[in-house]
Amino acid sequence: MDIKSDFYHNHRLIQVDIVKTLPYEEFKYFNKSTIQLFKLAYPHRSKIFTEEYFDWRYEKCFGGSAKFICLFESTKLIGQGVIFQQTLFHNGEKLKVAQLVDLVVHPDHRSFSAVRKIYKASKDQLENSQFDLAFALPNSNSIKLNQRLLKLELALPIHSFLTLFSPFTSIENQYCEIYDRNKEYISSEVLDFLKQPESEIMWNEQSIKNRLNDPHHKFGFVYNKDTLLVVSPRKLRGIRCVVIFAIFRKTNNTISKKEWRQLNNAAAKMFKTPFILFVGHNNLLPKPFGIKVSRWIKSAEKPVQILRLNNDTYFEDFSRLELLDLDIL
CATH class of the missing domain: 3.40.630.30 (Gcn5-related N-acetyltransferase (GNAT))
Incomplete structure (x- = not known):
């Protein structure tokens, strides 16, 4: 039976x-x-x-x-x-x-x-x-x-932050890849970012593919020698934008404003929209790195409730908490 x-x-x-x-x-x-x-x-x-x-x-x-x-x-x-x-x-x-x-x-x-x-x-x-x-x-x-x-x-x-970047700016030393879920191919350059100690605990080649195999949405990678962005084109409230799902970095240094701008310009050019949205928090980001959307749109602020069971960690204590780790979009 x-x-x-x-x-x-x-x-x-x-x-x-x-x-x-x-x-x-x-x-x-x-x-x-x-x-x-x-x-x-x-x-x-x-x-x-x-x-x-x-x-x-x-x-x-x-x-x-x-x-x-x-x-x-x-x-x-x-x-x-x-x-x-x-x-x-x-x-x-x-x-x-x-x-x-x-x-x-x-x-x-x-x-x-x-x-x-x-x-x-x-x-x-x-x-x-x-x-x-x-x-x-x-x-x-x-x-x-x-x-x-x-x-x-x-x-x-959890807050959302919006920034505007030109999709027409020429980019140097920034690389872009569209993730093809049918082929499930990820380049070795992208996979190298997952081998960093903190990243490796949470993600590996198979788990990142599983996460990105969403049948309704595209994903892509934007990276340079030090930093990788996992991005996805979305339409939020009728506006086409690029949503940053995760940031992986080979060093523990804060991303410079210049590097952040270059990566976002590459993401904007990749999906032909000036609107870049980041949801969550990451201690490696430069400050300020965007405008808090919830100042104008109340629903852009996502409530969080927690229950500490066997650990006293507060949710806001995490150095990195991004859309890749969360079930929101």
Whole structure:
């Protein structure tokens, strides 16, 4: 009997809501139900919710060791929450970190009782999995629920910074590559940046490919001899821009303003737009390196909630926390 039929056999007579925590190998049989849940919950983004998208998101992106908290009515998936397991680097120490994402309940079954069951199972997973830290990047509806049911505390928000660079400036000693997810090719020059001590703990050739294999978005690399930017062209609020997902550097020195300008000019030229957006923080960046977008657009400031489990690190203490490490866009 296969996993799917065995699961159905074990639960086919149960008529009340049940919660089960599944690894992806079992959860993937419910992908079509997940697609339906997300299309109902986020109709304005329904086009991106495909089997290919969820295969990437849950199996590759952050999902290698993800846990899926599933709420069933009999054998029907009516709600879920997901715990992504990540490794972050702080003061020479590897931290096992949980990111709480994708809490969604079918509109016909939404109730405080249903949500509480998902939260309770999530809390059990966090307490039993030896995580150092758990965090969420909640929407406005989830903040109070996270505080009440998981005791998550508000931390400093993640900010977005906008800069303008000419896409017509000639560039020297800056190199650009488009990442082709079909070929999964990354040059040796780019891979060299991942071999630095701090980078190597968090990323390697396969994990960076998994992260960039998003079926809906392009990625590219801009680099010189010392610094690498991982970038992606996006359209945010109707404006075409380049989003910087990560910065890798072969030295621990702060990037000079001249070097930062040259790299951003190369990124602007690569994707033919003057707007460059950086989300998160990195201690190697020159200051000031951009205009804080949340001064004009409130939604550009992303709330953060944390739960310190086996470590006293504050979220804002990380020297580097960027989109490559987070599930935001």
